Amino acid sequence: MAKEVKLLGFWASAYVVRVQIALNFKGIEYDYVEEDLKKKSELLLQSNPVYRQVPVLVHAGKPIPESMVILEYIEEAWPEKPLLPQDPYQRAMARFWARFAEEKCLPSGVKYFTTKGEDQLKAKEELVENLKILEGALQGKKFFAGETAGMVDIVAGWLPFWIRRMEGLFGDKVVEEDNLPHLNAWFQDYLSLPFVREKLPPPEKVCAHLRGLLASLEPN
Numbered sequence: 001m002a003k004e005v006k007l008l009g010f011w012a013s014a015y016v017v018r019v020q021i022a023l024n025f026k027g028i029e030y031d032y033v034e035e036d037l038k039k040k041s042e043l044l045l046q047s048n049p050v051y052r053q054v055p056v057l058v059h060a061g062k063p064i065p066e067s068m069v070i071l072e073y074i075e076e077a078w079p080e081k082p083l084l085p086q087d088p089y090q091r092a093m094a095r096f097w098a099r100f101a102e103e104k105c106l107p108s109g110v111k112y113f114t115t116k117g118e119d120q121l122k123a124k125e126e127l128v129e130n131l132k133i134l135e136g137a138l139q140g141k142k143f144f145a146g147e148t149a150g151m152v153d154i155v156a157g158w159l160p161f162w163i164r165r166m167e168g169l170f171g172d173k174v175v176e177e178d179n180l181p182h183l184n185a186w187f188q189d190y191l192s193l194p195f196v197r198e199k200l201p202p203p204e205k206v207c208a209h210l211r212g213l214l215a216s217l218e219p220n
């Protein structure tokens with residue numbers, strides 16, 4: 001029988017993976033529908049006519065696009081096992097850091113991945129600067145949310161997996177014990193959480209996919 005929740009996704013998308021991790025954290029059952037991004041389904045085009053992108057969460061027939069919006073929706077629709085703190089100030093600050101991770105760290109990570117030479121060195125500097133600021137939000141805690149992971153961990157959660165893949169591809173180190181000790185420890189702690197690990201795509205397959213993306217950026 002079809003489930004009440006459906007997720008339209010693409011296996012190598014960090015945006016999709018974060019939604020899968022949140023659903024897994026909450027213990028929500030769903031049907032996963034893999035999209036061919038070169039030949040998008042009618043359901044995807046109708047569900048997200050503005051951006052035509054994955055992820056889209058369909059709950060009781062109603063589509064919700066955009067991963068950050070989906071995460072907030074999941075939190076509100078299934079309030080048990082909260083991802084956000086109950087205290088209004090702490091809640092606001094969690095949203096602040098989630099937004100910082102999304103609006104500052106993610107674009108600088110993309111810049112690092114898509115540039116070369118001098119430009120990549122500059123992009124790396126900018127990325128490390130932003131990660132130092134983000135590291136400050138850990139404030140000696142194991143996770144951004146405290147003893148267990150929460151919203152900020154899931155939003156910033158692409159970093160541990162995808163940064164390590166980029167480091168492997170470029171033979172470089174961005175996050176290590178020496179420059180970002182707390183974030184480095186968080187990388188390991190986050191990736192070892194069972195509800196996270198279960199939803200990560202195979203690392204080798206992701207490396208091959210990233211190599212393909214890099215090749216597609218090369219001028220013909």
Ligand SMILES: N[C@@H](CCC(=O)N[C@@H](CS)C(=O)NCC(=O)O)C(=O)O
Nearest residue numbers: 013015037052053054055066067068
């Ligand atoms: N801001 C969006 C980004 C989603 C996104 O970039 N999805 C990509 C896959 S990683 C996609 O659907 N690409 C297909 C396209 O743009 O045509 C979110 O957070 O959900």
